[in-house]
Structure formats: structure tokens, C-alpha cells
Amino acid sequence: MSEKLSIVLFSGTVDKLMAASIIASGAAAMQKEVTIFATFYGLFALRKGDWKQNRRISKDFEDYGAQFLQVLEAKKAPNWLETIQSAMDIGNVKVKACGLTMDLLSIKLEDLEPIVSEIVGVAHFIEEASDGQIIFL
Template identity: 50%
Template structure:
């Protein structure tokens, strides 16, 4: 019957725990991005977000992990034509349109973002170990290799955090 609970009685209301740690509100005028993806559609999206934020006067903190870190291997961006697997059928169309519309590459966007704002790019040490990479193996636009704690510390008080 509608309106009756199958086991009788009232549903138990779950009481969520109240955080007790020092969770401070986000205050810094900063955009934090976890860049996990190494396909150009997502790299482009991340680079535009970073560039837009830098133009708007925000600091930008980018953490490169997994495929996101691999995409920054020296010279890789010049030949990277990968797109998200679920849109693989759009690959040639996307590449054609980007060439026809003279869209700036994601790497050029990030270089532009660094010119106009305070943009810090760090590569995940776990990924670097996993793929036997050193900072010198990555494009010079990457500032350093850090662990997740360093990124979380920076993301903690950022006004926005994106996972791309």
C-alpha cells in the first residue's frame, strides 16, 4: 500500500557526523585544477579554464597526475592527437576544426596564462615514479614535482577546484 512503510514505523534518519577538524572556508582568489586526463579535448578545456582564471586575476594551481602528467613529457604535445574514447568518432572532425579555426593549442594557452598571471604547475610524484620520469623529462612549463599533500594544501583554501 502507498503511504505505508514496509517494515512499519518511521524511517530512520541518518545523522551525519559533524566535521571536527579545522575546516577553514575557501578564501584565496585561486583556481585549483587536478589535471588527470591526457586527451587533447580535456587538456584544451583545462588550459582554457586556467587561462580565463589568470586573465580574471586569479592565481592558478595545476596538479598533473596520470595521463595529465604524461601529456607534459617533452615534445609530446606536438604529436598528441588523442581524444576521449567516448568521442573517438569526433577525432578527425575536432582536429580539422581546430586547424580551420586557428585555435591556439592547449600548451600555448598555458604559456599565455603564465605570462599574464601567477600560474603554478606541479607534477604528481606518484605518477613520476610509476612512469620513471624526472622533472627534466617534462616540458619546462612544469615548475616542480610534488606530492598530493602539497596540492591539497594549496587547493584547501582555493575559491574553486576542478578535476579534469
């Protein structure tokens, strides 16, 4: 059985989405089984097309926000969604949606980016993540 890395994607800010996507890519390259559990604002960010207008930056680094976003654009860095897609191309990466957030906000699977494969509950996630590392972002 391969090693696992699970990411709880709670935040929906571009900086944290980028961090999650890059860690997922590295882990996929190093042959880990990667699960991204998107919940709360992380799930908001995965609503279809949301990435196009998402320019949110974590509050604690807000003063760097404009500069960070500007550099990403100027240097044509790939956006976080593309980075997750290429991680999926080269390795074993799954993105799962938190059932609670889906219910509270009446979001359906078809409202989300197609990289999200299924809706799961927290117990399923915990069970799947057991024996592996968990990162909370």
C-alpha cells in the same frame, strides 16, 4: 590573499587539455591564483615534445574526434600548451607534477615541458588548494 583555482589534470586527451588551458587562462585573467596539478595521463601529455604528436580525444566523444582535430588545425587555434604559456604570461599560473606518476614511470623534471615548475605530492596539492575551487579534468 587572492582567490584560488586548482585543476587536477588527470586526462591527457587534447580536448580536456584544451579545456584545462582555457579555464586556467580565464582564471589567471580574473586574478586567481591557478595551480594545475598534472597526474597520470595529464602528466604523460606534458612530457617534452609530446604535444606535437598528441591527437588523442576522450573516448566518450571519440566519434567527434577527427572533426574536432581537423577544425582546430583548419582554424589555426592555438594549441593547449601555448594557451597555458600565455596564461602564465598574464597571470599567476603554476603547473606541478604528481610525484607518484613521476616515480612509477621514472620520469624526471627535465623530461617534462619547462612550464612544469616542481614535483609535489598529493598532500601538498590538497593543502595548497584548500580554500579554493578544485576542478578535476
